[in-house]
Amino acid sequence: MIAVLGLVVGVVAGLLVQPEVPAAVVPYLPIAVVAALDAVFGGLRAMLDGIFDDKVFVVSFLSNVVVAALIVFLGDELGVGSQLSTGVVVVLGIRIFSNAAAIRRHVFRA
Amino acid sequence: MGNQDENDETPEYRLRKELPEEVPAAEPADDAAAEPAEPASTGRQRLVQGLWPPRVTRAQLIVAVLLFGLGFGLAVQVASNSDSGNALRGARQEDLVRILDELGDRSQRLEDEKQGLEKQRQELENSSDQAEEARKQTVEKERQLGILAGTVAAQGPGITMTIEDTKGTVEADMLLDAIQELRAAGAEAIQVNGVRVVAGTFLTESGKGVSVDGNKINTPFRFKVIGNPQDLEPALNIPGGVVQTLEKEQATVTVERSGKIVVDALRAAKRPDYARSSDR
Numbered sequence: 554m555i556a557v558l559g560l561v562v563g564v565v566a567g568l569l570v571q572p573e574v575p576a577a578v579v580p581y582l583p584i585a586v587v588a589a590l591d592a593v594f595g596g597l598r599a600m601l602d603g604i605f606d607d608k609v610f611v612v613s614f615l616s617n618v619v620v621a622a623l624i625v626f627l628g629d630e631l632g633v634g635s636q637l638s639t640g641v642v643v644v645l646g647i648r649i650f651s652n653a654a655a656i657r658r659h660v661f662r663a
Numbered sequence: 664m665g666n667q668d669e670n671d672e673t674p675e676y677r678l679r680k681e682l683p684e685e686v687p688a689a690e691p692a693d694d695a696a697a698e699p700a701e702p703a704s705t706g707r708q709r710l711v712q713g714l715w716p717p718r719v720t721r722a723q724l725i726v727a728v729l730l731f732g733l734g735f736g737l738a739v740q741v742a743s744n745s746d747s748g749n750a751l752r753g754a755r756q757e758d759l760v761r762i763l764d765e766l767g768d769r770s771q772r773l774e775d776e777k778q779g780l781e782k783q784r785q786e787l788e789n790s791s792d793q794a795e796e797a798r799k800q801t802v803e804k805e806r807q808l809g810i811l812a813g814t815v816a817a818q819g820p821g822i823t824m825t826i827e828d829t830k831g832t833v834e835a836d837m838l839l840d841a842i843q844e845l846r847a848a849g850a851e852a853i854q855v856n857g858v859r860v861v862a863g864t865f866l867t868e869s870g871k872g873v874s875v876d877g878n879k880i881n882t883p884f885r886f887k888v889i890g891n892p893q894d895l896e897p898a899l900n901i902p903g904g905v906v907q908t909l910e911k912e913q914a915t916v917t918v919e920r921s922g923k924i925v926v927d928a929l930r931a932a933k934r935p936d937y938a939r940s941s942d943r
Contacts, residue, residue, distance in 0.1 A: 554714050554715065554716075554717040554723070555717055555718075555719065555723040555724065555727045556723055556726040556727045556730050557714070557730075558727065558728030558733040559726070559728060559729075559730040559734070560727075560730040560731065560733065560734045561734065561736070562731055562734070563730060563731035563732065563734025563735040563736075563737075563738070564734040564735070564737060564738045565734075565738075566731075566734075566735055567734060567735040567736070567737065567738025567739045567740045567742065568742060571737060571739070571742050574739060574740075574743050577741075580700070582736060582739070582740050583740050583744075585736060586733065586736045586737050586740055589729075589732070589733040589736070590733065591840060593730065593733060596726070600709060601706040601709060601710060602706070603705070603706075603709060605722075607721065607722035607725050607726065610722075610725070610726060610729070610849065611725055611729065614729050619729075635755050635760075659706035659707065659710075660706065660707060662787075
């Protein structure tokens with residue numbers, strides 16, 4: 554419950570504050586957000602499976618974000634930034650879908 | 664897809680339990696088999712338990728912090744992405760370069776067009792200046808010609824000559840002589856008793872008096888003449904000249920110089936009936 558509250562408060566704070574995104578972070582923020590979403594879905598599924606562990610969640614969340622940003626950075630340096638970002642988003646999207654499917658099976662038994 | 668699921672769960676398994684538990688081959692089977700086999704309510708129950716009685720545990724707090732970060736980043740990204748006029752924010756570098764090039768070309772073209780139009784405007788202004796100048800000159804010329812033709816009033820230095828003819832001896836030819844003398848001395852505008860003297864002026868005898876252009880004038884004959892007074896007065900007073908001739912006829916002649924003579928007798932502009940300009 555508190556976790557859900559944290560998410561809601563974060564969204565509200567982001568909408569209210571509307572901070573100017575630093576130019577250095579602009580390319581990485583969307584990918585980082587998608588990676589974090591993936592981690593959250595993974596965590597939700599783990600919780601439904603009864604195997605949730607906060608330490609694992611923290612590590613996977615942070616490492617997802619960092620690795621995603623790193624891949625984008627590397628892609629930019631190599632000159633294939635947009636293609637690599639697309640690839641990352643596709644992979645993360647597939648993972649999110651499969652996790653969502655597992656969650657759905659738990660919740661709706663279908 | 665299945666692999667990635669495993670990847671996500673494998674570390675959780677590994678960290679949660681000890682190494683021996685990790686059996687990759689058995690795991691997906693276990694996972695796939697367990698879900699339908701287990702009473703589905705357990706998953707739901709866990710979800711409900713986690714949701715409703717709000718418990719402040721370490722796990723909940725940590726997840727809350729991370730989710731706060733996620734929500735914040737999400738909202739910021741969405742907000743910055745939907746900023747008005749920032750359609751270019753997500754554009755790739757090549758696109759931006761192309762757009763910039765196009766804008767450069769376009770502004771170059773517009774600049775050229777602007778220069779052309781400004782040149783045209785300059786030309787038009789010049790020509791309208793010239794037209795204005797020509798119009799001014801025409802007005803000036805009209806005024807000069809108007810003075811000669813007697814259609815406009817004139818003023819300037821000159822003399823007034825009054826001929827008092829008590830005996831009725833002054834004749835038209837004497838007045839004509841006077842006018843000729845004045846013209847020879849450079850008179851520019853002449854009027855006699857309210858009749859403007861112009862190129863076509865004629866003087867005739869009419870009974871006891873004199874007519875100028877058919878208008879009978881009576882003594883005293885008052886000449887208003889514009890011209891250089893230093894030329895006009897001596898021209899009249901030369902020995903054997905106009906004044907002496909008139910005085911011989913026992914008329915009284917007075918000539919006065921004046922700094923400002925107003926010749927205000929006018930004559931209607933008349934279009935010649937027969938004579939036409941021949942330089943066309």
